[in-house]
Amino acid sequence: MKGKRETLMPILRSSLPPLEHMIPYFEKIEPNRCHTNFGSLFKQFEERMANFLGILPTQISISCNGTLSLISSLLAFNIPRDRYCLMPAWTFSATPASAVLAGLKPYFLDVDRNTQTITPNRVYDFLKSGVIAEHEIGAIMPVSPFGAPIDRSSWDSFTDKTGIPVLIDAAASFDTILNTPQMSVGQTPMMVSLHATKIFGIGEGGMIVSTDEELIKRIKGISNFGFDVSRLSSYLGMNCKMSEYQAAIGHVVLDSWSLIRQQRKEVTANYIHHFNKIGLKPWLSLDWLTANCNVFIPGKAEQVRDHLLANNIEARTWWGKGCHTHPAYQNMDRVKDLSNTTYLSDGMLGVPFSIDTSKEDIEFVCSTIDEFLTQNLFFQDHPRGEKKSDNPTDFSFVKSITD
Ligand SMILES: Cc1ncc(COP(=O)(O)O)c(C=O)c1O
The missing domain is CATH 3.40.640.10 (Type I PLP-dependent aspartate aminotransferase-like (Major domain))
Known part of the structure:
Protein backbone atom coordinates (compact mmCIF):
# COMPACT_ATOMS: atom_id res chain seq x y z
CA MET A 1 0.00 0.00 0.00
CA VAL A 253 -1.39 34.65 -23.19
CA LEU A 254 -1.17 34.95 -26.97
CA ASP A 255 2.51 35.92 -26.65
CA SER A 256 3.09 32.84 -24.47
CA TRP A 257 0.86 30.37 -26.31
CA SER A 258 3.54 28.09 -27.75
CA LEU A 259 5.10 27.60 -24.31
CA ILE A 260 1.69 27.08 -22.66
CA ARG A 261 0.77 24.54 -25.33
CA GLN A 262 4.05 22.70 -24.95
CA GLN A 263 3.62 22.44 -21.17
CA ARG A 264 0.03 21.21 -21.53
CA LYS A 265 1.18 18.69 -24.09
CA GLU A 266 3.72 17.22 -21.70
CA VAL A 267 1.16 16.79 -18.92
CA THR A 268 -1.29 15.29 -21.42
CA ALA A 269 1.32 12.83 -22.73
CA ASN A 270 2.20 11.80 -19.19
CA TYR A 271 -1.42 11.14 -18.31
CA ILE A 272 -2.01 9.19 -21.51
CA HIS A 273 1.09 7.14 -20.82
CA HIS A 274 0.24 6.30 -17.20
CA PHE A 275 -3.44 5.59 -17.78
CA ASN A 276 -2.52 3.53 -20.79
CA LYS A 277 -0.18 1.51 -18.59
CA ILE A 278 -2.97 0.57 -16.18
CA GLY A 279 -5.38 -0.11 -19.02
CA LEU A 280 -7.75 2.86 -18.68
CA LYS A 281 -8.81 5.36 -21.30
CA PRO A 282 -8.47 9.07 -20.51
CA TRP A 283 -10.50 11.45 -22.66
CA LEU A 284 -7.38 13.18 -23.93
CA SER A 285 -5.48 13.45 -27.16
CA LEU A 286 -2.24 14.99 -28.32
CA ASP A 287 -4.08 16.29 -31.43
CA TRP A 288 -6.43 18.54 -29.47
CA LEU A 289 -5.23 19.68 -26.10
CA THR A 290 -7.61 20.54 -23.31
CA ALA A 291 -7.37 21.62 -19.70
CA ASN A 292 -9.31 18.81 -18.01
CA CYS A 293 -8.26 15.21 -17.65
CA ASN A 294 -11.25 12.88 -17.52
CA VAL A 295 -10.92 9.14 -17.38
CA PHE A 296 -13.69 6.70 -18.16
CA ILE A 297 -14.25 4.08 -15.44
CA PRO A 298 -17.62 2.47 -16.20
CA GLY A 299 -19.99 2.67 -13.23
CA LYS A 300 -17.30 3.69 -10.79
CA ALA A 301 -16.70 7.43 -11.08
CA GLU A 302 -18.11 8.35 -7.68
CA GLN A 303 -16.49 5.49 -5.78
CA VAL A 304 -13.10 6.24 -7.30
CA ARG A 305 -13.58 9.96 -6.60
CA ASP A 306 -14.22 9.19 -2.92
CA HIS A 307 -11.23 6.85 -2.75
CA LEU A 308 -8.97 9.48 -4.31
CA LEU A 309 -10.18 12.08 -1.84
CA ALA A 310 -9.49 9.70 1.04
CA ASN A 311 -5.93 9.68 -0.31
CA ASN A 312 -5.80 13.47 -0.50
CA ILE A 313 -6.33 13.67 -4.25
CA GLU A 314 -9.17 15.89 -5.38
CA ALA A 315 -11.29 14.46 -8.20
CA ARG A 316 -14.57 15.64 -9.71
CA THR A 317 -17.45 14.43 -11.84
CA TRP A 318 -17.40 17.66 -13.82
CA TRP A 319 -20.89 17.40 -15.33
CA GLY A 320 -22.52 15.53 -12.44
CA LYS A 321 -25.26 13.16 -13.55
CA GLY A 322 -26.23 15.30 -16.55
CA CYS A 323 -27.98 18.67 -16.66
CA HIS A 324 -31.47 17.17 -16.47
CA THR A 325 -30.72 16.10 -12.87
CA HIS A 326 -29.82 19.59 -11.62
CA PRO A 327 -32.62 21.15 -9.54
CA ALA A 328 -32.69 24.18 -11.85
CA TYR A 329 -33.31 22.03 -14.93
CA GLN A 330 -35.05 18.90 -13.71
CA ASN A 331 -38.45 20.13 -14.86
CA MET A 332 -37.26 20.96 -18.35
CA ASP A 333 -38.40 18.86 -21.28
CA ARG A 334 -36.30 15.90 -22.35
CA VAL A 335 -36.40 12.63 -24.20
CA LYS A 336 -37.35 9.66 -22.03
CA ASP A 337 -34.25 7.65 -22.79
CA LEU A 338 -31.11 9.35 -21.48
CA SER A 339 -29.29 6.09 -20.89
CA ASN A 340 -26.08 7.08 -22.69
CA THR A 341 -25.87 10.26 -20.63
CA THR A 342 -26.31 8.20 -17.49
CA TYR A 343 -23.72 5.67 -18.66
CA LEU A 344 -21.17 8.40 -19.31
CA SER A 345 -21.95 10.31 -16.13
CA ASP A 346 -21.52 7.15 -14.06
CA GLY A 347 -18.04 6.65 -15.51
CA MET A 348 -16.39 9.96 -16.38
CA LEU A 349 -14.12 11.23 -13.63
CA GLY A 350 -11.97 14.35 -13.70
CA VAL A 351 -8.59 14.00 -12.02
CA PRO A 352 -6.01 16.67 -11.10
CA PHE A 353 -4.77 18.43 -14.20
CA SER A 354 -2.86 21.69 -14.15
CA ILE A 355 -0.19 23.04 -16.46
CA ASP A 356 2.48 21.97 -13.97
CA THR A 357 1.11 18.65 -12.69
CA SER A 358 4.27 16.62 -12.21
CA LYS A 359 5.04 13.15 -13.58
CA GLU A 360 5.23 11.89 -9.99
CA ASP A 361 1.77 13.25 -9.17
CA ILE A 362 0.33 11.71 -12.33
CA GLU A 363 1.87 8.37 -11.49
CA PHE A 364 0.48 8.64 -7.95
CA VAL A 365 -3.05 9.41 -9.24
CA CYS A 366 -2.98 6.49 -11.67
CA SER A 367 -1.55 3.99 -9.22
CA THR A 368 -4.08 5.03 -6.54
CA ILE A 369 -6.88 4.39 -9.04
CA ASP A 370 -5.30 1.11 -10.11
CA GLU A 371 -4.96 -0.05 -6.53
CA PHE A 372 -8.63 0.65 -5.78
CA LEU A 373 -9.95 -0.96 -8.95
CA THR A 374 -7.76 -4.03 -8.55
CA GLN A 375 -8.89 -4.49 -4.94
CA ASN A 376 -12.49 -4.17 -6.07
CA LEU A 377 -12.01 -6.73 -8.86
CA PHE A 378 -13.00 -4.13 -11.47
CA PHE A 379 -10.66 -5.53 -14.11
CA GLN A 380 -12.35 -8.94 -13.98
CA ASP A 381 -15.42 -7.43 -15.66
CA HIS A 382 -13.54 -4.78 -17.61
CA PRO A 383 -10.34 -6.27 -18.99
CA ARG A 384 -7.59 -3.72 -19.10
CA GLY A 385 -7.48 -1.79 -22.39
CA GLU A 386 -4.89 -2.47 -25.05
CA LYS A 387 -1.66 -2.15 -23.15
CA LYS A 388 0.38 -2.81 -26.26
CA SER A 389 1.04 0.87 -26.61
CA ASP A 390 3.51 2.32 -24.18
CA ASN A 391 4.06 5.15 -26.60
CA PRO A 392 2.30 8.20 -25.16
CA THR A 393 1.61 9.57 -28.62
CA ASP A 394 -0.27 6.46 -29.74
CA PHE A 395 -3.73 7.03 -28.51
CA SER A 396 -5.87 5.54 -31.22
CA PHE A 397 -8.06 3.68 -28.77
CA VAL A 398 -9.60 6.87 -27.36
CA LYS A 399 -11.82 6.81 -30.43
CA SER A 400 -13.61 3.79 -29.05
CA ILE A 401 -13.99 4.95 -25.48
CA THR A 402 -17.08 2.91 -24.77
CA ASP A 403 -16.57 -0.06 -27.08
C1 LIG B 1 -19.60 23.34 -21.81
C2 LIG B 1 -19.48 24.73 -21.24
N1 LIG B 1 -20.25 25.71 -21.71
C3 LIG B 1 -20.17 26.97 -21.26
C4 LIG B 1 -19.26 27.32 -20.28
C5 LIG B 1 -19.25 28.73 -19.76
O1 LIG B 1 -18.09 29.43 -20.03
P1 LIG B 1 -17.65 30.64 -19.06
O2 LIG B 1 -17.20 30.04 -17.79
O3 LIG B 1 -16.57 31.34 -19.82
O4 LIG B 1 -18.86 31.51 -18.88
C6 LIG B 1 -18.43 26.34 -19.74
C7 LIG B 1 -17.46 26.70 -18.69
O5 LIG B 1 -16.82 25.88 -18.10
C8 LIG B 1 -18.53 25.01 -20.23
O6 LIG B 1 -17.76 24.03 -19.75
Missing part, protein backbone atom coordinates in the same frame (compact mmCIF):
# COMPACT_ATOMS: atom_id res chain seq x y z
CA LYS A 2 1.22 3.47 -0.88
CA GLY A 3 1.00 6.15 1.76
CA LYS A 4 -1.56 8.91 1.63
CA ARG A 5 -0.33 12.32 0.44
CA GLU A 6 0.29 14.86 3.16
CA THR A 7 -1.39 17.73 1.35
CA LEU A 8 -4.37 17.79 -0.96
CA MET A 9 -3.58 17.55 -4.66
CA PRO A 10 -6.11 20.02 -6.14
CA ILE A 11 -8.20 19.10 -9.15
CA LEU A 12 -6.97 22.19 -10.96
CA ARG A 13 -4.79 25.20 -10.32
CA SER A 14 -5.13 27.88 -12.95
CA SER A 15 -2.04 29.66 -14.11
CA LEU A 16 -1.36 32.90 -15.93
CA PRO A 17 1.93 34.16 -17.38
CA PRO A 18 4.15 36.09 -14.90
CA LEU A 19 3.14 39.58 -13.81
CA GLU A 20 6.24 41.16 -15.38
CA HIS A 21 4.96 40.08 -18.81
CA MET A 22 1.66 41.80 -18.11
CA ILE A 23 2.98 45.12 -16.85
CA PRO A 24 4.04 46.53 -20.25
CA TYR A 25 0.51 45.95 -21.52
CA PHE A 26 -1.11 47.34 -18.34
CA GLU A 27 1.07 50.45 -18.70
CA LYS A 28 -0.50 51.17 -22.09
CA ILE A 29 -3.96 51.46 -20.54
CA GLU A 30 -3.62 54.47 -18.24
CA PRO A 31 -2.30 57.02 -20.79
CA ASN A 32 -5.27 56.19 -23.03
CA ARG A 33 -7.70 56.94 -20.17
CA CYS A 34 -9.96 54.32 -21.67
CA HIS A 35 -10.56 51.17 -19.65
CA THR A 36 -13.27 49.43 -21.64
CA ASN A 37 -15.83 50.09 -24.41
CA PHE A 38 -13.86 48.37 -27.16
CA GLY A 39 -10.65 50.22 -26.25
CA SER A 40 -7.44 49.92 -28.24
CA LEU A 41 -6.00 46.93 -26.37
CA PHE A 42 -9.28 45.09 -26.82
CA LYS A 43 -9.44 45.89 -30.54
CA GLN A 44 -5.84 44.76 -31.01
CA PHE A 45 -6.49 41.58 -29.03
CA GLU A 46 -9.51 40.72 -31.16
CA GLU A 47 -7.52 41.38 -34.33
CA ARG A 48 -4.52 39.37 -33.13
CA MET A 49 -6.78 36.49 -32.12
CA ALA A 50 -8.47 36.54 -35.54
CA ASN A 51 -5.06 36.48 -37.26
CA PHE A 52 -3.91 33.69 -35.01
CA LEU A 53 -6.96 31.59 -35.90
CA GLY A 54 -6.54 32.41 -39.60
CA ILE A 55 -9.84 34.31 -39.84
CA LEU A 56 -10.88 37.95 -40.33
CA PRO A 57 -11.60 40.34 -37.45
CA THR A 58 -15.15 40.45 -38.82
CA GLN A 59 -15.45 36.74 -38.06
CA ILE A 60 -14.83 36.94 -34.32
CA SER A 61 -16.55 38.56 -31.36
CA ILE A 62 -14.76 38.54 -28.02
CA SER A 63 -16.71 39.16 -24.82
CA CYS A 64 -16.24 39.18 -21.05
CA ASN A 65 -17.21 35.51 -20.58
CA GLY A 66 -18.35 32.42 -22.42
CA THR A 67 -21.85 32.27 -20.97
CA LEU A 68 -22.63 35.80 -22.17
CA SER A 69 -21.16 34.91 -25.57
CA LEU A 70 -23.62 32.00 -25.78
CA ILE A 71 -26.55 34.21 -24.76
CA SER A 72 -25.67 36.99 -27.18
CA SER A 73 -25.31 34.53 -30.07
CA LEU A 74 -28.68 32.95 -29.36
CA LEU A 75 -30.21 36.45 -29.21
CA ALA A 76 -28.50 37.29 -32.52
CA PHE A 77 -30.37 34.42 -34.18
CA ASN A 78 -33.59 36.41 -33.61
CA ILE A 79 -35.63 33.39 -32.58
CA PRO A 80 -39.20 33.95 -31.41
CA ARG A 81 -39.44 33.48 -27.61
CA ASP A 82 -40.32 30.15 -26.06
CA ARG A 83 -39.14 27.99 -28.92
CA TYR A 84 -37.17 24.93 -27.93
CA CYS A 85 -33.40 24.80 -27.94
CA LEU A 86 -32.29 21.18 -28.35
CA MET A 87 -29.10 20.29 -26.52
CA PRO A 88 -27.35 17.32 -24.95
CA ALA A 89 -28.22 16.50 -21.34
CA TRP A 90 -24.51 15.69 -21.00
CA THR A 91 -23.08 19.20 -20.67
CA PHE A 92 -22.21 21.95 -18.19
CA SER A 93 -25.09 23.98 -16.75
CA ALA A 94 -24.06 27.12 -18.68
CA THR A 95 -25.50 25.50 -21.84
CA PRO A 96 -29.15 25.30 -20.68
CA ALA A 97 -28.78 28.50 -18.62
CA SER A 98 -27.88 30.49 -21.70
CA ALA A 99 -30.87 29.12 -23.62
CA VAL A 100 -33.26 30.08 -20.81
CA LEU A 101 -31.71 33.53 -20.47
CA ALA A 102 -32.08 34.03 -24.24
CA GLY A 103 -35.82 33.28 -23.97
CA LEU A 104 -35.72 29.67 -25.19
CA LYS A 105 -36.76 26.38 -23.60
CA PRO A 106 -34.00 23.78 -23.23
CA TYR A 107 -34.92 20.32 -24.52
CA PHE A 108 -32.45 17.66 -23.45
CA LEU A 109 -31.45 14.92 -25.89
CA ASP A 110 -29.33 11.88 -25.17
CA VAL A 111 -25.80 11.77 -26.58
CA ASP A 112 -23.89 9.18 -28.58
CA ARG A 113 -21.59 7.14 -26.39
CA ASN A 114 -18.56 7.55 -28.58
CA THR A 115 -18.77 11.23 -29.44
CA GLN A 116 -20.32 12.18 -26.07
CA THR A 117 -22.54 14.69 -27.84
CA ILE A 118 -25.54 15.03 -30.14
CA THR A 119 -25.12 14.60 -33.89
CA PRO A 120 -27.35 15.79 -36.75
CA ASN A 121 -28.55 12.19 -37.20
CA ARG A 122 -29.71 12.07 -33.61
CA VAL A 123 -31.63 15.31 -34.15
CA TYR A 124 -33.15 14.05 -37.44
CA ASP A 125 -34.32 10.92 -35.60
CA PHE A 126 -35.81 13.08 -32.88
CA LEU A 127 -37.61 15.21 -35.48
CA LYS A 128 -38.99 12.05 -37.09
CA SER A 129 -40.36 10.91 -33.74
CA GLY A 130 -42.78 13.85 -33.92
CA VAL A 131 -42.61 14.52 -30.17
CA ILE A 132 -42.39 18.21 -30.96
CA ALA A 133 -43.03 19.87 -34.29
CA GLU A 134 -40.10 21.20 -36.29
CA HIS A 135 -41.49 24.75 -36.21
CA GLU A 136 -41.34 24.69 -32.38
CA ILE A 137 -37.56 24.29 -32.50
CA GLY A 138 -35.68 27.57 -32.37
CA ALA A 139 -32.08 26.38 -32.23
CA ILE A 140 -29.75 23.47 -31.59
CA MET A 141 -26.75 23.62 -29.27
CA PRO A 142 -24.33 20.70 -29.67
CA VAL A 143 -21.50 20.68 -27.15
CA SER A 144 -17.89 19.72 -27.72
CA PRO A 145 -17.35 17.44 -24.70
CA PHE A 146 -14.33 18.59 -22.72
CA GLY A 147 -12.74 19.93 -25.89
CA ALA A 148 -13.11 16.87 -28.14
CA PRO A 149 -13.66 17.66 -31.82
CA ILE A 150 -17.15 17.48 -33.28
CA ASP A 151 -17.99 17.68 -36.94
CA ARG A 152 -18.81 21.35 -37.48
CA SER A 153 -19.53 21.03 -41.21
CA SER A 154 -22.24 18.43 -40.56
CA TRP A 155 -24.05 21.14 -38.58
CA ASP A 156 -23.59 23.63 -41.43
CA SER A 157 -25.41 21.15 -43.68
CA PHE A 158 -28.07 20.62 -41.02
CA THR A 159 -28.86 24.36 -40.94
CA ASP A 160 -28.79 24.58 -44.75
CA LYS A 161 -31.31 21.76 -44.93
CA THR A 162 -33.66 22.65 -42.06
CA GLY A 163 -33.19 26.40 -41.62
CA ILE A 164 -32.70 25.78 -37.89
CA PRO A 165 -29.74 27.77 -36.50
CA VAL A 166 -27.03 25.89 -34.63
CA LEU A 167 -24.62 27.25 -32.04
CA ILE A 168 -21.78 24.97 -30.97
CA ASP A 169 -20.82 25.24 -27.32
CA ALA A 170 -17.10 24.64 -27.77
CA ALA A 171 -16.16 26.14 -24.40
CA ALA A 172 -13.10 23.92 -23.92
CA SER A 173 -12.06 23.74 -27.56
CA PHE A 174 -9.59 26.55 -28.19
CA ASP A 175 -6.82 24.18 -29.22
CA THR A 176 -9.28 21.92 -31.07
CA ILE A 177 -10.46 24.81 -33.25
CA LEU A 178 -6.87 25.75 -33.90
CA ASN A 179 -5.63 22.26 -34.72
CA THR A 180 -8.35 19.92 -35.96
CA PRO A 181 -9.90 20.22 -39.42
CA GLN A 182 -13.33 19.05 -38.12
CA MET A 183 -13.56 22.16 -35.99
CA SER A 184 -11.99 24.77 -38.22
CA VAL A 185 -13.95 28.01 -38.26
CA GLY A 186 -16.92 27.91 -40.66
CA GLN A 187 -20.54 28.92 -40.95
CA THR A 188 -21.89 27.45 -37.70
CA PRO A 189 -20.87 29.74 -34.84
CA MET A 190 -18.74 28.23 -32.09
CA MET A 191 -18.24 29.62 -28.59
CA VAL A 192 -14.88 29.24 -26.85
CA SER A 193 -14.46 30.13 -23.17
CA LEU A 194 -11.33 31.99 -22.08
CA HIS A 195 -12.05 31.26 -18.42
CA ALA A 196 -9.00 30.70 -16.21
CA THR A 197 -9.76 26.98 -16.11
CA LYS A 198 -9.60 26.62 -19.89
CA ILE A 199 -6.52 25.98 -22.00
CA PHE A 200 -6.44 29.58 -23.30
CA GLY A 201 -7.28 30.97 -19.89
CA ILE A 202 -7.08 34.71 -19.32
CA GLY A 203 -9.25 34.98 -16.18
CA GLU A 204 -12.68 35.58 -17.69
CA GLY A 205 -13.52 35.86 -21.36
CA GLY A 206 -15.39 34.28 -24.22
CA MET A 207 -15.42 34.40 -27.99
CA ILE A 208 -17.66 33.48 -30.89
CA VAL A 209 -16.13 32.56 -34.22
CA SER A 210 -18.02 32.14 -37.49
CA THR A 211 -17.66 33.00 -41.16
CA ASP A 212 -21.20 34.42 -40.96
CA GLU A 213 -20.08 38.04 -40.72
CA GLU A 214 -23.61 39.45 -40.45
CA LEU A 215 -24.20 37.27 -37.39
CA ILE A 216 -20.91 38.34 -35.81
CA LYS A 217 -21.83 41.99 -36.39
CA ARG A 218 -25.14 41.49 -34.59
CA ILE A 219 -23.41 39.68 -31.72
CA LYS A 220 -20.99 42.60 -31.32
CA GLY A 221 -23.94 45.01 -31.28
CA ILE A 222 -25.83 42.92 -28.71
CA SER A 223 -22.75 42.89 -26.49
CA ASN A 224 -22.93 46.70 -26.42
CA PHE A 225 -26.59 47.53 -25.66
CA GLY A 226 -27.73 46.89 -29.21
CA PHE A 227 -25.90 49.99 -30.41
CA ASP A 228 -25.17 49.85 -34.10
CA VAL A 229 -23.15 52.80 -35.37
CA SER A 230 -24.91 55.41 -33.26
CA ARG A 231 -25.88 55.38 -29.58
CA LEU A 232 -29.39 54.33 -30.53
CA SER A 233 -30.26 50.82 -29.40
CA SER A 234 -31.31 49.37 -32.73
CA TYR A 235 -32.16 46.07 -31.07
CA LEU A 236 -32.19 44.46 -27.64
CA GLY A 237 -28.70 44.33 -26.21
CA MET A 238 -26.76 44.10 -22.99
CA ASN A 239 -23.22 44.62 -21.77
CA CYS A 240 -20.79 41.78 -22.43
CA LYS A 241 -17.74 43.88 -23.22
CA MET A 242 -14.27 42.82 -22.21
CA SER A 243 -12.27 45.41 -20.27
CA GLU A 244 -8.83 46.67 -21.32
CA TYR A 245 -7.21 44.85 -18.36
CA GLN A 246 -8.62 41.51 -19.41
CA ALA A 247 -7.60 42.18 -23.02
CA ALA A 248 -4.07 42.99 -21.79
CA ILE A 249 -3.89 39.52 -20.22
CA GLY A 250 -5.22 38.11 -23.48
CA HIS A 251 -2.23 39.63 -25.31
CA VAL A 252 0.20 38.08 -22.84
